[in-house]
Structures are given as C-alpha cells and as structure tokens.
Amino acid sequence: ARREAIRSWRGPATTKDGRDVELLANVQDGAGARKAAESQARGVGLFRTELCFLNSEDEPSIEEQTGIYSEVFAAFAGHKVVVRTLDAGSDKPLKFANMEHEENPALGVRGVRIGLRDIELLTNQLDAVAAAAAARDEDAETPAWVMAPMVATIPEAKRFAQLARERGIKPGIMVEVPSVALLAPAFLEHVDFLSIGTNDLSQYTMAADRMSPHLATLTDPWQPAVLTLIAMTARAGADADKPVGVCGEAAADPLLACVLIGLGVTSLSMAASAVSGVGAQLAAVTFAQCQEAAEAVLSASDSASARERARTILG
C-alpha cells in the first residue's frame, strides 16, 4: 500500500489537512536539474556548484560558470533556484581553490572561508550567478537565491550578504555549524533565509566525521541535540518571518521530514528520487501530528528513541 501511495503521489505537497509544504530538489548540474524537473519538486533548494568543477585544474571563467548556472535556471524556469557558492575543501577538494595541506580539513579552510580569503573567487561566482539569473525568463518574479556554506560567524554572513545584494541576488546562509543555530536570530538580521545542512550540522554538533562508517549513530540527524538546534533555527526564522529550509539528507527521510515540518521548517530539499516518498508520507499525516512528533523527539534521550517516538505518532 505504501509503495502504491508513493507511486501514485502527485504534488504539490500538503499534509493530510491541507497544509502546504515546499518540496525542492538537490541538484549538481544542468542534466541533473532537467531530470529533477520531471519530479514533483517545485524548485531547487540546493545546487551544489562545487561538484561542477571537481575535475577543473583552473578556476572556471565567469562565462563558463554563467553557462552552467543558466542550464539549471532554465530547467526550473519561473521557479525558485537556490545556488550554493563553492563548498570546496574537506571532502570536496577543488584544485584551484583548496589549501595545500591541512591536518583536519573538515575543520579547516573550507566553504565560505575559502571565498572570503580569495574574494575574487567568490565575487566571480556571484557575478556568474547574477548574469545567469538576468538571462533567464525576464518576468520571473523570484530573484536568484544564493547561499554560503560553512558560515560560522556573523561578520562572515554580513560580508557575504553585502556582496550578493550588490549584485541583486537574495542572500542566505547554510546552518552547518552549531554557532549559527545558537545565534540564529542575530544571523537573520543580516540574511534573507537560512538552509540547514543536516549532514554537516550533525557532524559538527556530535564531533563525529560524517565519512566514518563507525560513527553512523553519532552522525544520525535524529540525535536530539541536532533536532534541538534545528528547532531553535526554525523558531528564529518564524520570529523573523524568514524562510528556513532543510537541504541535508534528513529531508529525504519521510518520517523525519514530517518531524522537520512539525519543528517549523518551511521547505525540504532532497534528491529528486526522494520527493514522492516524502510527499506521500506528508499526505498521510496532519500538521498537528507533525507538531506532536516534533515535541516528542525533542525530549527523547537518544536517536533510536526519537525515531521510535516519531514512528508511533506518525504511523
């Protein structure tokens, strides 16, 4: 029955009682975006631009970047597309951007830390995003959205937001470092939206390498500490009346997706292949059930019991 519900599910996503949920796709290039456009995703919540350049020896020109970003905008013409600036470093080294050697690359110069050191790398990319956005359907009312990975401090967020706004782009930041969740209201004074990257947020909250097969229980996004940081972030977004999405793997887990909506998250972005599974699960529960599950997981003592509590409430 569940498989049939997933197969026959059609968007737009709502809970059983009709509450709208924004489901978006994670993409990494034009071909992936065109494929994702065939799913029920309503836009792109995470475009991992660094994956376009894993084999590049040199920084791609602004023109080359504009061409690639335009393909993604074209696949989702008239829809929201959130471009993430280069998340180089750590598990995604880029030859033209990386530090030579670091003892602890996951805690090193990665993501926006690279862009703010080598400011032209960042501004060239923002110029390309702006050019691609300007070239797409002229009357699209949604401006391009762009977000920085691995932000840890308010000055980083301010600087990034300023550079994006100078180019007519809507700035946001990812919530991957606990410092951002803890001070979410202050960060929200400077940016237009937040997007929670649960893969890295789990890694940095639990001090556990996301690549380690031995630490899967620790990096589990069902960890109550991670869920608490998500709750804090979502609440801050609601208070500031600004969107807070989730774009990590957590959003692709149908049960956890319901919990995230109950916690107050406003959009979920995931691999296109996960959209119908999440949509079907949301259609089977009420928003009140999502809220009840959200409250229950926050007081769980560990990830297994959090999951169990949610399963009991959400069925």
Ligand code: PEP
């Ligand atoms: C995340 O950290 O959750 C995220 C979405 O970014 P990435 O998986 O690309 O690090």
Ligand code: MG
């Ligand atoms: Mg990340």
